Amino acid sequence: MHPATAVVADIVAAITPLDPLEQEHIEQTLSWLAGTDDIFRREPPVTPPQHLVSYVVVVEVRACVPRGGGQQRVRSHTATNIAATRQVVHPVSGPMPHSA
Template identity: 55%
Template sequence: MEAATAVIAEIVRNVASLDDLERRHLDETLRWLGQTDDIFRRAKPATPARHLVSYVVLIDPDARAILLGHHRKAGLWLPTGGHADPGEHPFATAGREAAEEIGITAEFSVVGPEPLFLTITTTVGIGACHEDVSLWYVIRGDRTHPYQLDPREFSDQRWWSIDDFSTSETDPHLPRFLAKLRAALSR
């Protein structure tokens, strides 16, 4: 196992599972990491067919709100984030994506610098389908701040309630992530 893959395996081992599905995703991710070092996207859209992603979820914990953008390619309301570059630590990916897609320096002070959640998702939308192994990082935002998501990636943006989230046009795991986030915020 290459050093970069070993680092990611250690990150995955430290994610506490919310439920049986996340436990299965964690176990499958560790099996995948044990079988290959080809975990970073090398060519768009889908080489290799499964690769590592860092979601960067901007939340305002005081307003209990999450900022999502309407992703142009996926056609869904999604958090910001993106594919890890070859050899890139997923935490560095999260910081880079916050700068690129939100225009901010990420502040990982809500639940800490480790990913809160892990999912394996088959992508939808324009282009070849592939599987994203996504580490979900949480960064601090302020609902009153006028953020502008990257218009090349997102056609619209909106703050959503963490407690009363109400759209099916999103990542299929977002409602579960919000349940885990609510539990983390109550600690």
């Protein structure tokens, strides 16, 4: 198994399923990873037919600021929210320290 594929397999194997369907998906994914190293898309839209996909959620922090505070309030609120939520969590080893 290619090292990159092994890392993905380790991450998937460390997931604790919340229901039987998730357990089934984990087993299917591990079976797929054990059978190929061709896990990254090489050509759009689907080559290889089964490949890894990642999704990112973008949050507009300023949309969460209470009204009536002005620009300084937006800056302060944004900085506070970013500082409070700035933590990287590795799916296998858990929370990771961040650098300032």
